[in-house]
Every structure is written in structure tokens, then in C-alpha cells.
Amino acid sequence: MAQNLLKNKKTILSTQGYRGTRDFYPEAQRIKNFVNSKIHQLLKSYGYEEYSGPFVEHLELYAAKSSEEIVKDQLYSFQDKGERKLAIRPEMTPTLARMIASKQKELLKPIRWYSIPTCMRFERPQRGRLREFDQLNVDLFGGNALDEDVEIIMTAIDILRSLGGQYSDFQVKINHRGIINQFLANIIKISQDNISPILRLFDKKDKLSESDFNQQCQNLNLNDKQIKSINTFLQASIDEVIDLLGPYAQSAQDLKQRLDILTTLTSSECIKFAPDIMRGFDYYTGMVFEVFDTHPDNHRALFGGGRYDNLVGAFGGDELPGVGYGVGDVSLTNFMEVHGLLPRLFKETHVCVLRFSQTDRLMALQLAKQLRARNLNVETSITESKFGKQIQNAEKLGAKAVAFVGQEEMEKNAFSVKWLHSGQQETFTNNAEGYSNFKEKLMSFI
């Protein structure tokens, strides 16, 4: 295959990348770096540490740990030249589980970890969904479930706030797997094999009309009383659910504690009990949550996560309960976009050192070196275009000043500066004192 293509080196190549992947030109990369630096900073303030792992894992890891949908339909799997079966990571959790299982005994608890891996899934690209995306993963192990659940949700909320979001810009919808399980098994007495299909139906309720939803309930052999009870349940407050569940309300009471603490720490605007939040993955066993954008143009889930009891079980280690979530970079950028939070970021070049002939090259390079040693960002001219053209270029780069050492300056052991905001020109001595005077003045304009 590769051999055939090698022979066609003369064909004109397409400049299009693979569909569903992105090219980050410097302008886009600045935004990406800005968002990531806010995430790093916020998570560090909570004591979370970054980790990372391979882009490719043995296929069996995903076959065992990822959902059937991912493994069957979305995985990029292949063999290496030694016929080992591999796959590109569709999500980070299997790698996280493998890494933690591998050092489970040595790791200091609590484990507060995060990563921002690039992942790939074969899906139809659309708004908010690409084939290649970065997904922040935050996980917490080794403490009380209540403390962990509150903390993990607080980090999600504070990430949005550190990106400029207000409490009214998003809503954390929280549920507990135990609530729905108790409701189905003990209140409306659904048989065990009917529970999964009903959970799947709940999960897509938002996309169905009321009558379609009721019809699909009937298709699952639910009677009118059960359907009515489901509709009541799905609109109930947490207190109503506690009443409804009676002796089976432990999970609901646990969840209420979380809701109360989170509301006190943030705002009642953004914390919401939502009995219809299911989360697809098999492994969630306690609290589950999604963070929704409240903007009408982007009404979708940003973050999703929950509590699981047995992350590392498949590796034969001791059970390690924990809580975590994921959020895609595309979702975060869309959130910032609709709320007008995307900053305009510029290249941070402070000074351009110009030159005009073959003879001033070394002086220019030496001056640039001295200024860089003082933590300034300095670009030097790599052409000998006219003064005016070089100034224009410096302005496009956002520089505050241009500096140069012409014949006259060389004789006086000096360098000249033209301040771009005023057009004024000024001369500094070409020594430590001059560099530091220049820097001081430059900094006053930034």
C-alpha cells in the first residue's frame, strides 16, 4: 500500500487533513493554551496533579474497560508490524485504571489526578463532536464518598468560573444511581431484566415528546400506573423523592446532603437535582452528574461523570472506589464562545531588533541576546527590507518598540529605540545599565 503511494510522489497532495481532526494554527493554539493554562492553574489550586499515558494501548484494555458502543463502533484499532492488536485511545479511563492498578500499593492517598489526553473516536463529525479531541479527565480516590463527590463537582464548577463563566451560565444536574434503582425495583416493581432498557429510555427522554416517551414506556410493557408514577418521579424535587421512596430513600438522602453543601458553596441557580440523568457507562454506581450550558444556542452537556466502586477490579487489585469526570475541549471552547468569553490573544513580542545591511548583523544579534537575557521577547530582522517595512512588520507583531544599532550608534556604543505607540525615538547606552533602563521604560507601556 505504502509502496504504491511512494511511486506517486509527483501527484499534487491535498492540504486537507483527515475529516474530524483539526489544525491548530498559532491563533487557535493560543486559545487552546489559554484554556489549558486556566485548567492547570485551577486544578493545582485544589491539589490535583497531572499525569499522562500512551496514545495507543493493547486492544484488550479497551475491550475490557470501554463501553460496547465505543469498542464496536468507534474504536480505531489496528495491528503493529509484529501483529500485536492495538487501538488508539477513545477515552482515558482505561489507561488511568491500568496505571493506578500497576502502583496501587505505592501511591499516596488521596489520589488527586488529572490529564488532558488527545483521544479519537470514529463518529460522524458535527458541532461539538469531532473524531480527534482533547478530553480533560479529573479523578479522585481514597476518601469519604461525600467529601469526594462535593470536591469533584466543585472543581468542575470552578473550571467554568476560571474561564469567566457565571453561576447562571451553566447548571450542574445531579442524580444518584441508587435513587433510580430503588424507585424501579421497590416502588414501581420493575423486573430486573427490564431495568437496563428503561434506563436507556430515560437517558434519551430529553429528545422525545411526552407522548413518544409514554408510548415507548408502553412498548416496554409498563402499565398506566407505572408510567404515571415514572412521570411524577422524573419531575420530583429531592424532598419529594425522599418522601416517595420512604424506607428506600438512603441514596436520596445522601444526594440531598451533596446538593445542600454544593448550593451553599456556590449558588442555588446552578445546582439542580435531575432524576433523569443516567450517564451511559456501566461502571457508575453512586452519584452521577452532567454540567449543562444554559445558553440557548449551546444547550448541551459539557462535563459528565460520577462515582464508581471498582475502577481497578479487572486488573486483580483491591477495589478502589472513586469519582471523576470528563469534559471535551470542543465543549469548553463552544461554552466560551456562546458566552462571549473567548479572549483576543496576541503574540507577545516586546521588541523587534532591526538591521539594514550586512554589517550590522552581529550588533543586532548581540543586542537581541542581551535583551532576551533580561526576559524580553525579541524578534530580529532576518531580511534587509526598508526601515518603513520593518516597522510595519513590528507593528503587526504587536511589538511595543523597535531597536537598532546603526553606524552612528555603533560609534557611540549605543542603541536607538523607536516607541511604536508614539513614534518617538530615543537612545540608550549599549551596556547593562542601558538595557535595564530600556526594559524599565518598555515595561511601563505593557
Place this chain on the structure above:
Amino acid sequence: MAQNLLKNKKTILSTQGYRGTRDFYPEAQRIKNFVNSKIHQLLKSYGYEEYSGPFVEHLELYAAKSSEEIVKDQLYSFQDKGERKLAIRPEMTPTLARMIASKQKELLKPIRWYSIPTCMRFERPQRGRLREFDQLNVDLFGGNALDEDVEIIMTAIDILRSLGGQYSDFQVKINHRGIINQFLANIIKISQDNISPILRLFDKKDKLSESDFNQQCQNLNLNDKQIKSINTFLQASIDEVIDLLGPYAQSAQDLKQRLDILTTLTSSECIKFAPDIMRGFDYYTGMVFEVFDTHPDNHRALFGGGRYDNLVGAFGGDELPGVGYGVGDVSLTNFMEVHGLLPRLFKETHVCVLRFSQTDRLMALQLAKQLRARNLNVETSITESKFGKQIQNAEKLGAKAVAFVGQEEMEKNAFSVKWLHSGQQETFTNNAEGYSNFKEKLMSFI
């Protein structure tokens, strides 16, 4: 394939990742982040901007732009579920070429770009070489060749220096494709078809004894006079080469200019003319260079790069000459390791907020929130273990202090602090003034 594996969910999974890939636990990730932050900072000080691109490209891109060795032996290629032929990137240059070709007209010149992509090649893992690695790529377009060549090498040197390297810790070996071409074609008059095999032989000269080298020259039908001339040439200084080439010395004179400027800007220790440096890739057309570690335990090439005339030709755009290099993260880390430059980095937690019962949770969370709002890194207890145990844990995290709001503090609207270096305890008021007094004192211990 995936289907079969799905049925085996009960098998105990291996915690080993795919051979030649790495798990970055937080300790290793800190080093990686440290090195990358130095690189970002240094390149920013030269006006370079980060870009990035897809981990996977159409196979034809690499088939056209990568070397035959990479395409035939080292590529991870596969098909997506729509039967599109793809490959994991073995190097960044093809993506760079595609991205620049795609916006060639719009991009402001000069183009100073860098990226730190993760790449994969199917090779036998060994010291300094893995199957998955990060490779810094730095490229420069749009100026005079001389200015560009000097600048690109200066950035490589200054990266090593920003990581703590001295001029004596590495050597930049520089050559020019034109020198060797002129020497072979016009001085010892090698026929055109014999040039490639001879270049390949030169490239591996370091690994051959003198007699093996001479033997292999004979195998290529070189006569004794030619072989003697080659041996003289390969040990000549740049001035001797200029003499030797006589009327064909233009490339050598160009290179001498670069060597002189670089020596003046740095040190004669680290700048070296090396007529045997070839660089494998077809596309280098001018200056080529490699940066070697001078440490006896790690005597290998770190950086490699050079000048090319036609990066974007395959896309049908105008010729765009430029210069660039690559350096792997494994090489950089090995360099730092042998020279004792790897820093000991710790988790930067400032304060642990402790709690001891179910009743002080909210006070602890509120206090942590206030301290985080003042840019402190704060971990809160997520267990109710004993005071001594929580203190021990805080010490392991490198915290400077623990803080808590017990019953007594609650009544006085205060919080207590225990300074971990002295064991002394002190109380602050639980308000803005108290937080800022605490922060001020904490900062004096950092």
C-alpha cells in the same frame, strides 16, 4: 476481534502498556512539564509561536513526504471504519508542510513556528529510542538563509542552556550539503549515481573502523587517490576545505560565515565544522547540523536539522525555503540526566485544610475556597482521620501549614494554623483581613 475480547471481561488484565510507550505518573509528568515550560519560554523569547496538528493523517501524506525507511518499516498505518487509509504521525514535518501550504498566501512572514507533537514509529525500543515519543520541531521561513541558519541554531543552543547546559556540555556539528556535493562532483569526480551510496557511507562513518571505511570505499569502486582525498577532506578545517575546493568553495564560504557568527555569539567550544554530517532526509539542500552531547555516557546526536528549499512543493504551492530541526524528549531528558540537570520537583501544595468530624465540613470547605481565591494551592481533608495522621499527610504533600476550624475557632469566627516547619500554632480571624495576614506570613516561608 473486539467482539471476542468483549466476552472475556473476567480475565485479569495486564497492567503493562504497549512496549515502547510510557506512563507518566505525576513525578515524571512534572519533569516533562518543567522541560516543556523552559522550551516554551525560550522559543517565545525568540518570537516563535506554537502550532499543532492531527495525530493521524492520510497515509498518502507520509508516503509522499517521509523517507522510504519511515514509510516502509516504521509507520503505524491502518484503515478507519470507512476504509480510508491513515497513519499515525511518525514525524511532524509533513503536517507542517500541509498546514503551511494550505495558508501559504495569508501567513505573515517571517514564519517562526514550533510544535511538540507526540509521534510513533515502529522501532526496536532501546536507550534514547522509544516507539512513542514527543519531538520538538522548530522551523523558520521567509528571510535570508544566513540570518535564518544562525537564528535556528541559536535557538537550539539556548534551549540546552535554558535547561542548565553549559557550552562545554554539547557540540553543534555543522556542514553544508553544497560542500560535499562540490567535493564529490568536482574535486574527486565521482559519477552522479555513485553519490548517494557514498553519502550513506559517510553517514555511518562514525560506526566504522578506518580500515572498514576504506574497504567500503573500495567496494564503491573508488581508487586509492580518491579514498585518500576523502580521508583528508573528512578531517579538514573549514579553511582547508575552502582551499581544497578552490573555485567551487561558495558553499564552504557561506558556511564559514555561519560558523564565525555562531562562534562569536556563543563559544568556540561548542561550534564545530563537521564535513561528515549528512542528515538522512532527501529534502535538505543547504546547511545541515546535529547537536551532540559531549558527555561520555551519552555521546549521541540530540538535535538534527537543516535547510530545505521546497517544503511545500508537493502541494503545488510556490517554493518556500526554510530551515528547521527536531529533538526528541527522550534525548533531552537523557542529556539533563547525565549532566545532573534534572531538578527535584515537588507538588506545590501550600496549605492543607483539615477537618475532624461531620460538623466542620462546611467551614473547612469555605475556608479552602477563600484561600484559593487568594491564589493559594489548598488541599482539604476528605477523611476524618486523626490530627496526627492528617499532619503527616500534609507533610508528605510538602505543605507549609495546616489550617482548621474546630468548635473553639467557630465560636470566635477564627481559623487556626499550624506551621509545619516549626510546629507553632497561631489563630487568624475568619475574614478577608485574616486570610491576607495568613497568606503574607505563608509566603514568607516559601
